[in-house]
Amino acid sequence: MKVLVAYATTHGSTAEIAEFMGGVLKERDLDVTVARVGQVQSVQGYDAFVLGSPIYAGMWLTEMSQFLEKFNEELVGKPVHFWIACIRVLEADGLDAAQHEYVHKPTMEKLGVKDLGVFAGKLNLDAIDWNERWTLSARYDGKELPGSHNNDYRDWKAIRAWTTAIRDQLAPA
Numbered sequence: 037m038k039v040l041v042a043y044a045t046t047h048g049s050t051a052e053i054a055e056f057m058g059g060v061l062k063e064r065d066l067d068v069t070v071a072r073v074g075q076v077q078s079v080q081g082y083d084a085f086v087l088g089s090p091i092y093a094g095m096w097l098t099e100m101s102q103f104l105e106k107f108n109e110e111l112v113g114k115p116v117h118f119w120i121a122c123i124r125v126l127e128a129d130g131l132d133a134a135q136h137e138y139v140h141k142p143t144m145e146k147l148g149v150k151d152l153g154v155f156a157g158k159l160n161l162d163a164i165d166w167n168e169r170w171t172l173s174a175r176y177d178g179k180e181l182p183g184s185h186n187n188d189y190r191d192w193k194a195i196r197a198w199t200t201a202i203r204d205q206l207a208p209a
């Protein structure tokens with residue numbers, strides 16, 4: 037079975053999550069490709085998809101929207117697992133908020149996504165430019181100051197658990 041793990045990213049931390057997921061999937065007899073969404077020319081031949089993006093200003097990245105639009109017909113009807121990385125999930129009501137506000141529900145329904153993965157990401161304020169700083173302070177919709185989440189919060193155990201469930205579904209032991 038051929039699986040495509042495709043990701044969007046701005047600062048690279050989501051790419052690292054995708055690579056890690058690819059490694060977990062490869063523990064079984066699965067033919068796994070990990071690629072940035074913008075570099076995927078064709079999705080022909082893939083039997084399942086694991087798609088992920090960080091959240092910027094309340095939405096997944098444009099490169100993910102473009103990918104979903106471009107390959108919409110090929111994706112529908114195949115197993116699609118979707119995940120997002122963000123900092124809002126670190127807040128008290130964050131998981132619920134992220135699940136409901138950060139994904140476009142009609143798109144999820146159309147793709148038949150049942151298990152949306154929501155993971156804490158990595159924010160490094162030293163690595164972002166002034167434009168991004170402005171976006172973050174003006175558009176972040178949590179209750180806490182985004183600057184209070186300046187760290188690497190990626191929970192590899194949680195990411196592994198979510199991916200393992202997909203691996204076991206696609207290639208039962």
Ligand SMILES: Cc1cc2nc3c(=O)[nH]c(=O)nc-3n(C[C@H](O)[C@H](O)[C@H](O)COP(=O)(O)O)c2cc1C
Nearest residue numbers: 046047048049050090091093094122123124157158
């Ligand atoms: C300019 C900017 C805007 C962001 N907007 C949000 C947001 O609206 N909600 C949120 O939960 N996280 C937000 N984040 C946090 C990112 O989702 C998080 O840092 C992510 O892990 C970055 O992934 P990347 O390293 O792959 O680009 C934002 C980060 C930046 C730098």
